[in-house]
Amino acid sequence: MKINKLYAGIALASTMILTGCGDDNEVGPTVNNELDYTVFDPFTDMSNDEYQDGWGKLAYKLSNNGLIQTISTVVGSSPTAYQNSRSDDDELEYYAGKNAFAAVPENFDSKFYKINFVDSDTFTLKVQSNNSTFNSTYDIATLDLTGVGKQPRNATTGIDTDLDYFPDGFNATFPSGSQCYIFLETPNQTFYTFSEDEDEGSMTIDEWITNQQEWYTVTNVVKEYVGLNNELPAVRYTDEDGDIIAAIRYNGLIYSASYSQEGIQEKENTDPGVSEVYCNQYNDVATKFLETQIKANY
Template sequence: MKKLIVISSILSLTMIALVGCEEDNGIYGSGGSNKITLTSFANSYDSQVNATAIARIDESYRTGAREIRIKNLVNNYSNQSLNTLDKTILANNFEGQLENKNIEVNGRTVKRPIYEKNTNNKSSYEITYKNLDLSGVKADSYLAGNTVSDSRGIITGLNHYPKIPTTLAFPAGSVCYIPVVTSERAFLAFNEKDKTGYSVLDKWIDAAEARFDDKRGYSTSQFGVGADNKQNAAQVTFFAYKNQPAYQYNGVEYNTSIYEADYVAKGSSNPNTNSFRGVVDCTIVNEVAADFLEREIKRYY
Protein backbone atom coordinates (compact mmCIF):
# COMPACT_ATOMS: atom_id res chain seq x y z
CA MET A 1 0.00 0.00 0.00
CA LYS A 2 1.34 3.41 -0.84
CA LYS A 3 2.13 5.99 1.78
CA LEU A 4 1.95 9.65 0.84
CA ILE A 5 5.03 11.02 2.54
CA VAL A 6 4.78 14.78 2.06
CA ILE A 7 1.08 15.32 2.69
CA SER A 8 -0.26 13.34 5.62
CA SER A 9 -3.58 11.59 5.26
CA ILE A 10 -5.68 9.38 7.43
CA LEU A 11 -3.92 6.07 7.83
CA SER A 12 -5.62 3.05 6.46
CA LEU A 13 -5.15 1.62 9.94
CA THR A 14 -8.11 3.79 10.86
CA MET A 15 -10.17 3.51 7.67
CA ILE A 16 -12.12 0.30 7.01
CA ALA A 17 -14.82 0.15 4.35
CA LEU A 18 -17.60 -2.33 3.66
CA VAL A 19 -18.91 -3.82 0.44
CA GLY A 20 -21.31 -1.18 -0.90
CA CYS A 21 -24.88 -0.78 0.21
CA GLU A 22 -27.10 2.20 0.84
CA GLU A 23 -25.90 2.77 4.40
CA ASP A 24 -23.92 0.25 6.42
CA ASN A 25 -23.30 0.46 10.15
CA GLY A 26 -20.85 -1.58 12.18
CA ILE A 27 -20.13 -1.34 15.90
CA TYR A 28 -17.18 -3.21 17.40
CA GLY A 29 -16.18 -3.53 21.06
CA SER A 30 -18.23 -2.48 24.05
CA GLY A 31 -19.07 0.37 26.40
CA GLY A 32 -17.59 3.82 26.86
CA SER A 33 -18.57 7.49 26.82
CA ASN A 34 -15.61 9.57 25.63
CA LYS A 35 -16.05 9.78 21.86
CA ILE A 36 -14.56 11.31 18.70
CA THR A 37 -16.08 11.11 15.21
CA LEU A 38 -13.90 11.46 12.11
CA THR A 39 -15.51 11.92 8.70
CA SER A 40 -13.95 11.51 5.28
CA PHE A 41 -15.19 10.97 1.73
CA ALA A 42 -14.10 8.17 -0.59
CA ASN A 43 -14.51 7.19 -4.24
CA SER A 44 -14.82 3.82 -5.91
CA TYR A 45 -15.94 2.50 -9.29
CA ASP A 46 -19.56 1.40 -9.69
CA SER A 47 -19.50 -1.26 -12.41
CA GLN A 48 -23.31 -1.33 -12.61
CA VAL A 49 -23.42 2.18 -14.06
CA ASN A 50 -19.80 2.45 -15.29
CA ALA A 51 -19.25 5.57 -13.24
CA THR A 52 -17.58 6.85 -10.10
CA ALA A 53 -19.30 6.28 -6.77
CA ILE A 54 -18.84 8.61 -3.80
CA ALA A 55 -19.49 7.77 -0.15
CA ARG A 56 -19.38 9.52 3.19
CA ILE A 57 -17.56 7.53 5.89
CA ASP A 58 -18.16 8.42 9.54
CA GLU A 59 -15.76 6.65 11.89
CA SER A 60 -16.40 7.04 15.62
CA TYR A 61 -14.18 5.90 18.47
CA ARG A 62 -15.19 5.71 22.08
CA THR A 63 -13.47 3.94 24.96
CA GLY A 64 -13.85 0.23 24.25
CA ALA A 65 -15.52 0.50 20.84
CA ARG A 66 -15.44 1.72 17.26
CA GLU A 67 -18.39 2.48 15.00
CA ILE A 68 -18.39 2.80 11.20
CA ARG A 69 -21.15 4.37 9.11
CA ILE A 70 -20.84 4.31 5.33
CA LYS A 71 -23.41 6.26 3.33
CA ASN A 72 -23.72 6.35 -0.44
CA LEU A 73 -23.91 9.85 -1.89
CA VAL A 74 -23.44 9.14 -5.60
CA ASN A 75 -24.07 5.70 -7.12
CA ASN A 76 -23.12 2.56 -5.16
CA TYR A 77 -19.80 2.80 -3.32
CA SER A 78 -17.96 -0.46 -2.85
CA ASN A 79 -14.63 -1.51 -1.45
CA GLN A 80 -13.15 -4.95 -0.90
CA SER A 81 -11.70 -4.05 2.51
CA LEU A 82 -12.53 -6.42 5.32
CA ASN A 83 -14.81 -5.11 8.04
CA THR A 84 -12.30 -5.50 10.85
CA LEU A 85 -9.73 -3.48 12.74
CA ASP A 86 -7.38 -6.39 13.39
CA LYS A 87 -3.97 -6.07 11.77
CA THR A 88 -0.90 -8.28 11.82
CA ILE A 89 2.06 -6.24 13.04
CA LEU A 90 5.65 -7.05 12.04
CA ALA A 91 8.62 -5.09 13.38
CA ASN A 92 12.26 -5.68 14.21
CA ASN A 93 12.28 -9.03 16.07
CA PHE A 94 8.58 -8.60 16.82
CA GLU A 95 5.25 -10.04 15.69
CA GLY A 96 1.95 -8.93 17.14
CA GLN A 97 -1.64 -7.86 16.57
CA LEU A 98 -3.35 -4.48 16.49
CA GLU A 99 -6.73 -5.68 17.68
CA ASN A 100 -10.18 -4.29 18.16
CA LYS A 101 -10.08 -4.27 21.94
CA ASN A 102 -8.89 -2.11 24.83
CA ILE A 103 -9.38 1.08 22.82
CA GLU A 104 -8.96 4.20 24.96
CA VAL A 105 -10.27 7.63 23.97
CA ASN A 106 -9.21 10.78 25.79
CA GLY A 107 -10.38 13.94 24.07
CA ARG A 108 -8.91 13.78 20.55
CA THR A 109 -6.43 10.99 21.36
CA VAL A 110 -7.20 7.37 20.44
CA LYS A 111 -4.92 4.76 22.06
CA ARG A 112 -4.73 1.17 20.80
CA PRO A 113 -2.03 -1.14 22.19
CA ILE A 114 -0.23 -3.67 20.00
CA TYR A 115 -0.09 -7.12 21.62
CA GLU A 116 2.96 -9.31 21.04
CA LYS A 117 2.12 -12.78 19.76
CA ASN A 118 1.94 -15.53 22.41
CA THR A 119 2.81 -13.14 25.27
CA ASN A 120 1.15 -10.53 27.46
CA ASN A 121 3.60 -7.86 26.30
CA LYS A 122 2.24 -4.84 24.51
CA SER A 123 3.60 -1.87 22.57
CA SER A 124 1.98 1.57 22.60
CA TYR A 125 0.36 3.11 19.53
CA GLU A 126 -1.89 6.18 19.45
CA ILE A 127 -3.23 8.93 17.20
CA THR A 128 -3.95 12.46 18.40
CA TYR A 129 -6.07 14.60 16.08
CA LYS A 130 -5.08 18.26 15.98
CA ASN A 131 -7.92 20.54 14.91
CA LEU A 132 -7.90 23.43 12.44
CA ASP A 133 -10.72 25.90 11.77
CA LEU A 134 -12.11 25.52 8.22
CA SER A 135 -14.69 28.31 8.48
CA GLY A 136 -14.55 30.38 5.28
CA VAL A 137 -12.03 28.10 3.53
CA LYS A 138 -12.61 27.70 -0.24
CA ALA A 139 -11.03 25.54 -2.93
CA ASP A 140 -8.66 28.39 -3.79
CA SER A 141 -7.23 28.19 -0.27
CA TYR A 142 -4.86 25.63 -1.82
CA LEU A 143 -2.33 26.81 -4.42
CA ALA A 144 -0.36 24.16 -6.29
CA GLY A 145 3.20 25.19 -7.17
CA ASN A 146 5.61 23.87 -9.78
CA THR A 147 7.15 21.71 -7.06
CA VAL A 148 5.87 20.27 -3.79
CA SER A 149 7.94 22.76 -1.80
CA ASP A 150 6.32 25.63 -3.74
CA SER A 151 2.75 24.53 -2.94
CA ARG A 152 0.86 26.29 -0.16
CA GLY A 153 -2.50 26.30 1.55
CA ILE A 154 -5.20 23.99 2.84
CA ILE A 155 -6.31 21.06 0.71
CA THR A 156 -9.87 19.88 1.44
CA GLY A 157 -12.69 17.90 -0.09
CA LEU A 158 -13.46 20.97 -2.21
CA ASN A 159 -10.21 20.30 -4.08
CA HIS A 160 -11.01 16.62 -4.55
CA TYR A 161 -14.47 17.37 -5.98
CA PRO A 162 -13.83 20.20 -8.47
CA LYS A 163 -17.41 20.31 -9.81
CA ILE A 164 -18.32 22.15 -6.61
CA PRO A 165 -18.09 25.90 -7.41
CA THR A 166 -14.91 27.55 -6.16
CA THR A 167 -16.99 30.39 -4.70
CA LEU A 168 -18.41 28.11 -1.99
CA ALA A 169 -16.79 28.14 1.45
CA PHE A 170 -17.03 25.94 4.54
CA PRO A 171 -19.60 27.30 7.01
CA ALA A 172 -18.93 28.51 10.55
CA GLY A 173 -18.15 25.65 12.93
CA SER A 174 -16.30 23.60 10.31
CA VAL A 175 -13.19 21.87 11.65
CA CYS A 176 -10.66 19.49 10.17
CA TYR A 177 -8.65 16.91 12.10
CA ILE A 178 -4.95 16.37 11.40
CA PRO A 179 -3.65 13.00 12.68
CA VAL A 180 -0.42 12.89 14.68
CA VAL A 181 0.72 9.28 15.02
CA THR A 182 2.87 8.20 17.97
CA SER A 183 4.30 4.69 18.12
CA GLU A 184 6.71 2.96 20.48
CA ARG A 185 8.24 1.06 17.56
CA ALA A 186 8.41 1.19 13.77
CA PHE A 187 6.24 -1.50 12.16
CA LEU A 188 4.46 -2.86 9.12
CA ALA A 189 0.71 -3.52 9.41
CA PHE A 190 -1.56 -5.58 7.14
CA ASN A 191 -4.46 -8.03 7.06
CA GLU A 192 -6.19 -10.29 4.54
CA LYS A 193 -7.50 -7.43 2.42
CA ASP A 194 -3.87 -6.50 1.68
CA LYS A 195 -2.94 -9.87 0.15
CA THR A 196 -1.56 -9.57 -3.39
CA GLY A 197 -1.43 -12.09 -6.21
CA TYR A 198 2.36 -12.24 -6.28
CA SER A 199 4.06 -15.53 -5.45
CA VAL A 200 7.42 -14.12 -4.35
CA LEU A 201 8.57 -10.79 -2.95
CA ASP A 202 10.91 -10.12 -5.90
CA LYS A 203 7.94 -10.01 -8.28
CA TRP A 204 6.15 -7.55 -6.00
CA ILE A 205 9.29 -5.36 -5.96
CA ASP A 206 9.47 -5.38 -9.78
CA ALA A 207 5.84 -4.28 -10.00
CA ALA A 208 6.21 -1.64 -7.29
CA GLU A 209 9.24 -0.10 -9.01
CA ALA A 210 7.21 0.21 -12.24
CA ARG A 211 4.17 2.00 -10.77
CA PHE A 212 5.09 5.37 -12.27
CA ASP A 213 5.80 5.76 -15.97
CA ASP A 214 7.57 9.12 -15.65
CA LYS A 215 11.23 9.72 -14.87
CA ARG A 216 10.98 10.17 -11.12
CA GLY A 217 13.71 8.51 -9.09
CA TYR A 218 13.19 5.82 -6.49
CA SER A 219 15.06 3.71 -3.97
CA THR A 220 14.44 0.14 -2.84
CA SER A 221 15.48 -1.48 0.43
CA GLN A 222 15.00 -5.02 1.71
CA PHE A 223 15.07 -6.14 5.33
CA GLY A 224 13.84 -8.74 7.80
CA VAL A 225 10.96 -8.33 10.25
CA GLY A 226 8.94 -10.45 12.66
CA ALA A 227 10.11 -13.03 15.19
CA ASP A 228 13.88 -13.45 14.68
CA ASN A 229 13.44 -11.21 11.60
CA LYS A 230 12.54 -14.27 9.52
CA GLN A 231 9.93 -12.50 7.36
CA ASN A 232 11.29 -10.79 4.24
CA ALA A 233 10.08 -7.26 3.57
CA ALA A 234 10.79 -4.49 1.06
CA GLN A 235 10.19 -0.76 0.82
CA VAL A 236 10.06 1.17 -2.46
CA THR A 237 10.20 4.96 -2.12
CA PHE A 238 9.54 7.31 -5.04
CA PHE A 239 11.06 10.76 -4.59
CA ALA A 240 9.07 13.98 -5.01
CA TYR A 241 8.80 14.86 -8.70
CA LYS A 242 7.80 18.28 -10.03
CA ASN A 243 4.60 19.14 -8.11
CA GLN A 244 3.98 15.51 -7.10
CA PRO A 245 4.85 14.40 -3.55
CA ALA A 246 6.93 11.40 -2.54
CA TYR A 247 5.22 8.01 -2.29
CA GLN A 248 6.20 4.91 -0.38
CA TYR A 249 5.13 1.29 -0.96
CA ASN A 250 5.76 -1.60 1.43
CA GLY A 251 5.62 -5.32 0.77
CA VAL A 252 6.10 -8.29 3.08
CA GLU A 253 6.19 -12.07 2.74
CA TYR A 254 4.08 -13.78 5.41
CA ASN A 255 2.80 -17.37 5.58
CA THR A 256 3.76 -18.00 1.92
CA SER A 257 1.77 -14.98 0.69
CA ILE A 258 2.82 -11.46 -0.30
CA TYR A 259 1.04 -8.50 1.31
CA GLU A 260 1.15 -4.76 0.79
CA ALA A 261 1.52 -3.12 4.18
CA ASP A 262 1.21 0.24 5.89
CA TYR A 263 4.41 1.53 7.43
CA VAL A 264 4.36 3.42 10.74
CA ALA A 265 7.58 5.05 11.93
CA LYS A 266 8.86 5.01 15.50
CA GLY A 267 8.20 8.16 17.50
CA SER A 268 5.72 10.89 16.55
CA SER A 269 4.79 12.14 13.11
CA ASN A 270 4.96 15.88 12.49
CA PRO A 271 2.30 16.84 9.92
CA ASN A 272 2.28 20.42 8.70
CA THR A 273 -0.41 22.60 10.29
CA ASN A 274 0.74 25.97 8.90
CA SER A 275 -0.68 26.76 5.45
CA PHE A 276 1.88 29.57 4.98
CA ARG A 277 4.78 27.10 5.28
CA GLY A 278 3.36 24.39 3.02
CA VAL A 279 0.32 22.22 2.38
CA VAL A 280 -2.08 21.26 5.17
CA ASP A 281 -4.10 18.09 4.53
CA CYS A 282 -7.65 18.76 5.77
CA THR A 283 -9.58 15.79 4.41
CA ILE A 284 -10.75 14.48 7.81
CA VAL A 285 -13.51 16.72 9.14
CA ASN A 286 -16.16 17.21 11.81
CA GLU A 287 -19.93 16.89 11.37
CA VAL A 288 -20.52 20.52 10.32
CA ALA A 289 -17.93 20.37 7.53
CA ALA A 290 -19.06 16.88 6.52
CA ASP A 291 -22.71 17.91 6.23
CA PHE A 292 -21.66 20.82 4.00
CA LEU A 293 -19.58 18.59 1.72
CA GLU A 294 -22.30 15.94 1.56
CA ARG A 295 -24.88 18.51 0.50
CA GLU A 296 -22.67 20.01 -2.22
CA ILE A 297 -21.48 16.64 -3.56
CA LYS A 298 -25.09 15.51 -3.94
CA ARG A 299 -25.96 18.78 -5.66
CA TYR A 300 -23.13 18.87 -8.20
CA TYR A 301 -22.40 15.17 -8.76
Protein backbone atom coordinates in the same frame (compact mmCIF):
# COMPACT_ATOMS: atom_id res chain seq x y z
CA MET B 1 -5.67 -1.07 10.32
CA LYS B 2 -4.27 2.38 10.64
CA ILE B 3 -6.53 4.86 12.31
CA ASN B 4 -5.28 7.34 9.84
CA LYS B 5 -6.56 5.20 6.94
CA LEU B 6 -9.56 4.99 10.23
CA TYR B 7 -9.02 2.97 6.48
CA ALA B 8 -8.23 13.42 6.80
CA GLY B 9 -9.90 34.53 5.61
CA ILE B 10 -9.39 31.48 3.35
CA ALA B 11 -6.95 28.60 3.42
CA LEU B 12 -3.79 30.66 3.84
CA ALA B 13 -5.30 32.53 6.77
CA SER B 14 -6.78 29.44 8.43
CA THR B 15 -6.08 28.94 12.09
CA MET B 16 -4.39 25.64 12.88
CA ILE B 17 -4.39 24.09 16.33
CA LEU B 18 -1.79 21.39 16.87
CA THR B 19 -2.94 19.61 19.98
CA GLY B 20 -1.44 17.06 22.29
CA CYS B 21 1.38 19.35 23.40
CA GLY B 22 0.90 18.94 27.12
CA ASP B 23 -0.82 22.24 27.88
CA ASP B 24 -3.59 21.46 30.40
CA ASN B 25 -5.38 24.69 29.43
CA GLU B 26 -5.89 23.59 25.83
CA VAL B 27 -9.31 22.28 24.85
CA GLY B 28 -9.18 19.47 22.31
CA PRO B 29 -11.84 18.28 19.87
CA THR B 30 -13.12 15.39 21.99
CA VAL B 31 -16.05 15.50 24.41
CA ASN B 32 -16.17 13.00 27.27
CA ASN B 33 -13.39 10.96 25.66
CA GLU B 34 -15.33 10.68 22.41
CA LEU B 35 -14.59 12.09 18.96
CA ASP B 36 -17.22 12.17 16.21
CA TYR B 37 -16.10 12.73 12.62
CA THR B 38 -17.21 11.90 9.09
CA VAL B 39 -15.45 10.84 5.91
CA PHE B 40 -17.04 11.13 2.45
CA ASP B 41 -16.22 8.73 -0.38
CA PRO B 42 -17.00 9.45 -4.04
CA PHE B 43 -17.80 6.30 -6.02
CA THR B 44 -19.04 5.23 -9.44
CA ASP B 45 -22.64 4.07 -9.46
CA MET B 46 -24.60 2.26 -12.19
CA SER B 47 -28.07 3.56 -13.06
CA ASN B 48 -30.13 2.67 -16.16
CA ASP B 49 -27.07 0.91 -17.63
CA GLU B 50 -25.04 4.11 -17.34
CA TYR B 51 -22.26 5.08 -14.97
CA GLN B 52 -22.85 8.10 -12.75
CA ASP B 53 -21.05 9.80 -9.89
CA GLY B 54 -22.19 8.87 -6.40
CA TRP B 55 -21.16 9.72 -2.86
CA GLY B 56 -20.98 7.58 0.25
CA LYS B 57 -20.73 8.73 3.85
CA LEU B 58 -18.87 7.06 6.70
CA ALA B 59 -19.66 8.46 10.14
CA TYR B 60 -17.28 7.47 12.95
CA LYS B 61 -17.51 7.54 16.73
CA LEU B 62 -14.10 7.06 18.36
CA SER B 63 -14.05 6.40 22.11
CA ASN B 64 -12.52 4.22 24.80
CA ASN B 65 -15.14 1.63 23.84
CA GLY B 66 -13.72 1.38 20.33
CA LEU B 67 -14.56 2.68 16.88
CA ILE B 68 -18.13 2.60 15.54
CA GLN B 69 -18.63 3.09 11.80
CA THR B 70 -21.99 3.94 10.21
CA ILE B 71 -22.18 3.73 6.41
CA SER B 72 -24.81 5.50 4.30
CA THR B 73 -25.44 6.78 0.76
CA VAL B 74 -25.59 10.53 0.17
CA VAL B 75 -26.16 10.36 -3.60
CA GLY B 76 -26.70 7.18 -5.59
CA SER B 77 -29.11 5.12 -7.66
CA SER B 78 -30.71 3.82 -4.45
CA PRO B 79 -30.62 4.57 -0.70
CA THR B 80 -28.13 1.70 -0.29
CA ALA B 81 -26.10 2.10 -3.50
CA TYR B 82 -22.88 2.93 -1.66
CA GLN B 83 -23.29 0.13 0.87
CA ASN B 84 -23.87 -2.31 -1.98
CA SER B 85 -20.74 -1.12 -3.80
CA ARG B 86 -18.47 -1.98 -0.89
CA SER B 87 -16.81 -5.37 -0.68
CA ASP B 88 -17.90 -7.65 2.13
CA ASP B 89 -14.40 -9.12 2.33
CA ASP B 90 -12.66 -8.42 5.61
CA GLU B 91 -9.05 -8.08 4.52
CA LEU B 92 -6.28 -8.69 7.03
CA GLU B 93 -3.59 -6.25 8.05
CA TYR B 94 -0.29 -7.50 9.42
CA TYR B 95 2.05 -5.98 11.99
CA ALA B 96 5.60 -7.33 12.22
CA GLY B 97 8.41 -6.37 14.56
CA LYS B 98 11.27 -8.05 16.35
CA ASN B 99 9.87 -11.25 17.91
CA ALA B 100 6.34 -9.97 17.31
CA PHE B 101 3.64 -10.58 14.67
CA ALA B 102 -0.07 -9.80 14.57
CA ALA B 103 -2.69 -10.56 11.92
CA VAL B 104 -5.82 -8.48 12.48
CA PRO B 105 -8.88 -7.52 10.39
CA GLU B 106 -8.65 -4.11 8.70
CA ASN B 107 -12.21 -3.41 9.84
CA PHE B 108 -12.14 -2.37 13.48
CA ASP B 109 -12.77 -5.20 15.94
CA SER B 110 -12.46 -4.43 19.66
CA LYS B 111 -11.07 -7.93 20.17
CA PHE B 112 -7.87 -6.81 18.39
CA TYR B 113 -7.87 -3.02 18.86
CA LYS B 114 -7.92 -1.17 22.19
CA ILE B 115 -8.31 2.62 22.39
CA ASN B 116 -7.69 4.82 25.39
CA PHE B 117 -7.95 8.63 25.46
CA VAL B 118 -5.06 10.19 27.37
CA ASP B 119 -6.59 13.69 27.20
CA SER B 120 -8.92 15.68 24.96
CA ASP B 121 -6.63 15.52 21.94
CA THR B 122 -4.49 12.42 22.47
CA PHE B 123 -5.33 8.72 22.46
CA THR B 124 -3.40 5.46 22.46
CA LEU B 125 -4.04 2.44 20.26
CA LYS B 126 -3.01 -1.10 21.17
CA VAL B 127 -3.12 -3.76 18.46
CA GLN B 128 -2.96 -7.29 19.84
CA SER B 129 -3.00 -10.76 18.30
CA ASN B 130 -0.93 -13.96 18.31
CA ASN B 131 0.42 -13.09 21.78
CA SER B 132 1.94 -9.91 20.34
CA THR B 133 1.06 -6.28 20.99
CA PHE B 134 1.87 -3.09 19.10
CA ASN B 135 1.32 0.28 20.75
CA SER B 136 1.08 3.79 19.31
CA THR B 137 0.10 7.24 20.54
CA TYR B 138 -1.99 9.54 18.32
CA ASP B 139 -2.15 13.32 18.54
CA ILE B 140 -5.19 14.94 16.93
CA ALA B 141 -4.38 18.00 14.82
CA THR B 142 -7.43 20.24 14.23
CA LEU B 143 -7.63 22.47 11.14
CA ASP B 144 -10.10 25.34 10.87
CA LEU B 145 -11.97 25.13 7.54
CA THR B 146 -13.86 28.44 7.90
CA GLY B 147 -13.79 30.15 4.49
CA VAL B 148 -11.95 27.28 2.77
CA GLY B 149 -13.19 26.46 -0.72
CA LYS B 150 -12.19 24.40 -3.74
CA GLN B 151 -8.42 24.58 -4.25
CA PRO B 152 -6.94 25.86 -7.53
CA ARG B 153 -5.39 23.07 -9.60
CA ASN B 154 -1.90 24.51 -9.20
CA ALA B 155 -2.19 25.23 -5.47
CA THR B 156 0.95 24.64 -3.40
CA THR B 157 -0.44 25.83 -0.05
CA GLY B 158 -3.83 25.77 1.65
CA ILE B 159 -6.19 22.97 2.65
CA ASP B 160 -7.34 20.38 0.13
CA THR B 161 -10.73 18.87 1.02
CA ASP B 162 -13.36 16.82 -0.82
CA LEU B 163 -14.39 20.04 -2.57
CA ASP B 164 -11.54 19.14 -4.94
CA TYR B 165 -13.94 16.63 -6.55
CA PHE B 166 -16.57 19.28 -7.26
CA PRO B 167 -17.15 20.70 -10.76
CA ASP B 168 -15.13 23.62 -12.10
CA GLY B 169 -16.71 26.91 -11.12
CA PHE B 170 -17.92 25.67 -7.72
CA ASN B 171 -17.28 28.56 -5.33
CA ALA B 172 -19.05 27.85 -2.02
CA THR B 173 -16.85 27.83 1.10
CA PHE B 174 -17.06 26.08 4.46
CA PRO B 175 -19.06 28.04 7.06
CA SER B 176 -17.80 29.25 10.42
CA GLY B 177 -17.26 26.40 12.89
CA SER B 178 -16.11 23.91 10.24
CA GLN B 179 -13.14 21.77 11.22
CA CYS B 180 -11.28 18.70 10.08
CA TYR B 181 -8.92 16.37 11.92
CA ILE B 182 -5.59 14.73 11.16
CA PHE B 183 -4.34 11.85 13.34
CA LEU B 184 -0.57 11.84 13.84
CA GLU B 185 0.89 8.52 14.99
CA THR B 186 3.94 8.08 17.20
CA PRO B 187 4.82 4.36 17.55
CA ASN B 188 5.91 3.08 20.94
CA GLN B 189 7.99 0.42 19.18
CA THR B 190 9.46 -0.18 15.73
CA PHE B 191 7.41 -2.29 13.32
CA TYR B 192 6.28 -2.84 9.74
CA THR B 193 2.67 -2.99 8.59
CA PHE B 194 1.31 -4.45 5.36
CA SER B 195 -2.09 -5.45 4.02
CA GLU B 196 -3.36 -8.69 2.56
CA ASP B 197 -4.24 -7.03 -0.75
CA GLU B 198 -0.91 -5.25 -1.33
CA ASP B 199 1.32 -8.06 -2.59
CA GLU B 200 3.67 -7.33 -5.48
CA GLY B 201 4.18 -10.92 -6.59
CA SER B 202 6.58 -13.75 -5.89
CA MET B 203 10.17 -12.55 -5.65
CA THR B 204 13.07 -12.30 -3.24
CA ILE B 205 14.02 -9.20 -1.27
CA ASP B 206 17.04 -8.67 -3.55
CA GLU B 207 14.86 -8.91 -6.67
CA TRP B 208 12.47 -6.36 -5.18
CA ILE B 209 15.36 -3.94 -4.52
CA THR B 210 16.58 -4.38 -8.10
CA ASN B 211 13.11 -3.56 -9.41
CA GLN B 212 12.95 -0.45 -7.25
CA GLN B 213 16.35 0.74 -8.51
CA GLU B 214 15.02 0.74 -12.07
CA TRP B 215 12.49 3.45 -11.23
CA TYR B 216 13.52 5.21 -8.03
CA THR B 217 16.54 6.56 -6.19
CA VAL B 218 17.42 3.88 -3.65
CA THR B 219 19.74 4.82 -0.77
CA ASN B 220 20.38 3.66 2.80
CA VAL B 221 19.14 0.12 2.20
CA VAL B 222 18.52 -1.82 5.42
CA LYS B 223 17.72 -5.55 5.42
CA GLU B 224 16.54 -7.35 8.54
CA TYR B 225 14.32 -10.14 9.83
CA VAL B 226 11.11 -9.61 11.78
CA GLY B 227 8.14 -11.70 12.89
CA LEU B 228 7.23 -13.92 15.80
CA ASN B 229 10.42 -15.96 15.35
CA ASN B 230 12.20 -13.31 13.25
CA GLU B 231 11.55 -15.48 10.20
CA LEU B 232 10.26 -12.80 7.80
CA PRO B 233 12.75 -10.97 5.54
CA ALA B 234 12.15 -7.20 5.52
CA VAL B 235 13.82 -4.32 3.74
CA ARG B 236 13.60 -0.55 3.67
CA TYR B 237 15.32 2.27 1.82
CA THR B 238 15.21 6.05 1.54
CA ASP B 239 13.95 7.50 -1.75
CA GLU B 240 14.69 10.79 -3.52
CA ASP B 241 12.12 12.64 -1.38
CA GLY B 242 13.59 11.41 1.89
CA ASP B 243 10.70 9.01 2.48
CA ILE B 244 11.23 5.48 3.75
CA ILE B 245 9.95 2.78 1.37
CA ALA B 246 9.63 -0.74 2.78
CA ALA B 247 8.66 -4.29 1.88
CA ILE B 248 8.26 -7.66 3.61
CA ARG B 249 8.35 -11.20 2.22
CA TYR B 250 5.51 -13.27 3.65
CA ASN B 251 4.29 -16.70 2.49
CA GLY B 252 6.44 -16.48 -0.62
CA LEU B 253 5.13 -13.09 -1.72
CA ILE B 254 6.55 -9.57 -1.45
CA TYR B 255 4.27 -7.02 0.19
CA SER B 256 4.58 -3.26 0.05
CA ALA B 257 4.87 -2.16 3.68
CA SER B 258 4.90 0.89 5.92
CA TYR B 259 7.78 1.33 8.34
CA SER B 260 7.09 2.86 11.76
CA GLN B 261 10.03 3.79 13.98
CA GLU B 262 9.83 3.92 17.77
CA GLY B 263 9.34 7.45 19.08
CA ILE B 264 9.23 9.08 15.61
CA GLN B 265 5.93 10.78 14.73
CA GLU B 266 4.77 9.97 11.24
CA LYS B 267 5.79 12.47 8.59
CA GLU B 268 2.75 14.47 7.55
CA ASN B 269 2.38 18.15 6.79
CA THR B 270 -0.20 19.95 8.92
CA ASP B 271 0.65 23.58 8.16
CA PRO B 272 -1.39 24.94 5.21
CA GLY B 273 0.79 28.05 5.13
CA VAL B 274 3.85 25.96 4.21
CA SER B 275 2.42 23.44 1.74
CA GLU B 276 -0.91 22.01 0.66
CA VAL B 277 -2.53 19.90 3.39
CA TYR B 278 -5.06 17.16 2.65
CA CYS B 279 -7.73 16.87 5.34
CA ASN B 280 -10.96 14.86 4.99
CA GLN B 281 -12.12 13.89 8.50
CA TYR B 282 -14.85 16.44 9.22
CA ASN B 283 -16.69 17.70 12.28
CA ASP B 284 -20.48 18.04 12.36
CA VAL B 285 -20.61 21.58 10.90
CA ALA B 286 -18.36 20.71 7.96
CA THR B 287 -20.23 17.44 7.43
CA LYS B 288 -23.61 19.17 7.11
CA PHE B 289 -22.16 21.69 4.64
CA LEU B 290 -20.57 19.01 2.47
CA GLU B 291 -23.65 16.81 2.47
CA THR B 292 -25.82 19.77 1.38
CA GLN B 293 -23.40 20.69 -1.41
CA ILE B 294 -23.10 17.09 -2.64
CA LYS B 295 -26.86 16.77 -2.96
CA ALA B 296 -27.05 20.11 -4.78
CA ASN B 297 -24.25 19.39 -7.26
CA TYR B 298 -24.56 15.67 -8.01
